[in-house]
Amino acid sequence: MPRAEPAVPVRMRRVAVVAPEKALRESLVRIAEAGCVEIDLAGDGRPEVRRPAATRLRRLRTELEQPLLSEASPDLDALEREGRTDLLAGEAQLEERLGSAVRHGEAAALAGWCPEAEVGATAARIAGAGGALVVLRAPRGVDPPTLLTGADTGPPARPARTVRRSFTPLVSTYGTVPYADLDPTLPAGIVYTVMFGVMFGDAGHGLLLVALALLLRAGRPRRLAALRPLWPFVSGAGLAAIMAGVAYGEFFGPTGVLPVLWLAPLEEPMRLLAAAVLLGAVLLAFAYAAGIVNRWREGGPASALFATTGVAGAALYLGLAAVAGCVWFGRPAYAAAGAVIAVVGLTLVAAGLYATTAGGPGGVVQTGIQLLDAVVRIGSNVVSFARLAAFGLTHAALGAIVWDGTTALAGRGPVGVAAALVVFLAGNALTFALEALVAAVQALRLEYYELFSRLFEGEGRPFRPWHLPVEPAEPIEGLAADAGPPASGETAAGQIARLGPAREEHS
Structure with a gap:
């Protein structure tokens, strides 16, 4: 017998995306691709961060396309020359979140909210990039964002x-x-x-x-x-x-x-x-x-x-x-x-x-x-x-x-x-x-x-997860033989990082 739909909003958990500095970008790319985590952004009062992708995007002064993320770290100059406003817009959003991270030594962390039912799958997704999704205690006096059961973006199961x-x-x-x-x-x-x-x-x-x-x-x-x-x-x-x-x-x-x-x-x-x-x-x-x-x-x-x-x-x-x-x-x-x-x-x-x-x-x-x-x-x-x-x-x-x-x-x-x-x-x-x-x-x-x-006597705050489609990275010619089969869950960006020494030998 199918379980009845709950009569309350989707249960949320306070989470933190934690990763080594070198793995933070790829972890965030996987978060964006999953589209089920709302990441807290830096508020007013923090020093302004120079963001290269946003600067190049402003220089183009053209109509923006649907933001898109590159799986591997892109060449921003090449994107500007090619007029790829979609990738520049996606990279600008990524830079904004990178700039909001709290850093301690070689580790970086970002806080946010995630539906409880998605915590396990999201943690497994970013674990392959070297990151972790840590469940935190909800802060006092702060209500979680609201996601109604029928408003989720996935396909309706029933x-x-x-x-x-x-x-x-x-x-x-x-x-x-x-x-x-x-x-x-x-x-x-x-x-x-x-x-x-x-x-x-x-x-x-x-x-x-x-x-x-x-x-x-x-x-x-x-x-x-x-x-x-x-x-x-x-x-x-x-x-x-x-x-x-x-x-x-x-x-x-x-x-x-x-x-x-x-x-x-x-x-x-x-x-x-x-x-x-x-x-x-x-x-x-x-x-x-x-x-x-x-x-x-x-x-x-x-x-x-x-x-x-x-x-x-x-x-x-x-x-x-x-x-x-x-x-x-x-x-x-x-x-x-x-x-x-x-x-x-x-x-x-x-x-x-x-x-x-x-x-x-x-x-x-x-x-x-x-x-x-x-x-x-x-x-x-x-x-x-x-x-x-x-x-x-x-x-x-x-x-x-x-x-x-x-x-x-x-x-x-x-x-x-x-x-x-x-x-x-x-x-x-x-x-x-x-x-x-x-x-x-x-x-x-x-x-x-x-x-x-x-x-109702008040109003809540809607759940706004960060979600962007991801463009797969193009394979580098000459590395296929050296790479061997990719590790489970490994992206092209991770494979390139792992094969840095091999790339130098080829060159």
């Missing part, structure tokens, strides 16, 4: 990872998840597609989205090839629209092709509105639950208890929701229990907010204003989910207008049938384009403002 990777832009566009927090990628993607489907509920339009997703998967059209990794996201949105359309009885409008299994939006708008608000209330409850976990992981039990996005805020929300629910269903006697929970939550929120002020009367006033804002925000956040029903009704209304126009023209002879076909196709194309855009934007708005605002 369908679940392919889906997760397609949802990653939904989270990364909002911000970088703090390293200590839960990874919300998969649930955020599922919630987004569900909200999109409720607003875009038409089985015919959903089928068009699925067809578009299959075209993206096939790399068509070529101009949109960069969007190919998003095809599971688009297909999920299409499937959600199909299911909502089946429930609404909508297939390119109220054509009668599908029976109404749940409700017809235009006939029961209040029922759809109540369902949308209820769905929003449930999603907010899950967001508070995830927020409690994040506050605990970030700052411990005190942070989880008193934060407005922790236990205190969740109690206030649940208490107010219980009061509203009891009143709505005509059970005011049970509202007292909800009121008690709300008061407890309000007290905890007030204590947490007051602790962040300077105290005194000014702190009391500031706390009161923030408490009022918290209560009003809870109500507005719940009501905001009514837009799921509002835009679902808009979609259904546009579909009904197109279908009414089509049926009215179809009964007026051959010309009317042709005109009806044009109205049906053009009307559905316009409805599809307009409503897809509106539903996509509104679902994003609900995800970010109502849900993510409870999950």
